[in-house]
Amino acid sequence: MTTYSRPPHSRGRSTAAGFLQPDAATATQSGTASRATPAAPAPAPAAAAPDPAAVDLPLECGGLEYVVTAEATGDLDGDGGAETVAAARCDAGSGTPPHGVYVLANGRDGTPRLVATLVEPSEKFSAGALAVRDRTVTATLLGYSSPDVPGCCPDIREQVKWQWRGGAFVRSDDTAALGV
Numbered sequence: 001m002t003t004y005s006r007p008p009h010s011r012g013r014s015t016a017a018g019f020l021q022p023d024a025a026t027a028t029q030s031g032t033a034s035r036a037t038p039a040a041p042a043p044a045p046a047a048a049a050p051d052p053a054a055v056d057l058p059l060e061c062g063g064l065e066y067v068v069t070a071e072a073t074g075d076l077d078g079d080g081g082a083e084t085v086a087a088a089r090c091d092a093g094s095g096t097p098p099h100g101v102y103v104l105a106n107g108r109d110g111t112p113r114l115v116a117t118l119v120e121p122s123e124k125f126s127a128g129a130l131a132v133r134d135r136t137v138t139a140t141l142l143g144y145s146s147p148d149v150p151g152c153c154p155d156i157r158e159q160v161k162w163q164w165r166g167g168a169f170v171r172s173d174d175t176a177a178l179g180v
Contacts, residue, residue: 049073049082050112061090074132087127
């Protein structure tokens, strides 16, 4: 679990620039000059998955810091770049503050940015397990069937999935009650 002060976007990061390469070597054989064929350039390394610490997540914590409690990475949209899914909540110290679940991607310039909110804190869910596999985000969300349920003991459990389809994340779920 990592705690972030607001605004986390002030944390800097540097990226490596390309390297200068010398011209291809030349060789002379039997008095005839020839030029070696240069090797094909190596493919650029894949960009690292976005770091939640580099993005200001839209949590209203009343002056408190927020904490990222879970994160998972993978290529969600099939473009070859990794996205990060992060579950975060206010760091209240006690109680069960609700989570937001966010998708982060690198912009064209490599700067991480928020691209989608999968779960709003106003939905009052806590996020448990979080994973990315086969271009699908899966999460366990814990919630309450009524305001009378004690905050210590969520009685709703949802196994949810999101997939990128037609330019948006589409949610499907399998809601189940926890031993009521």
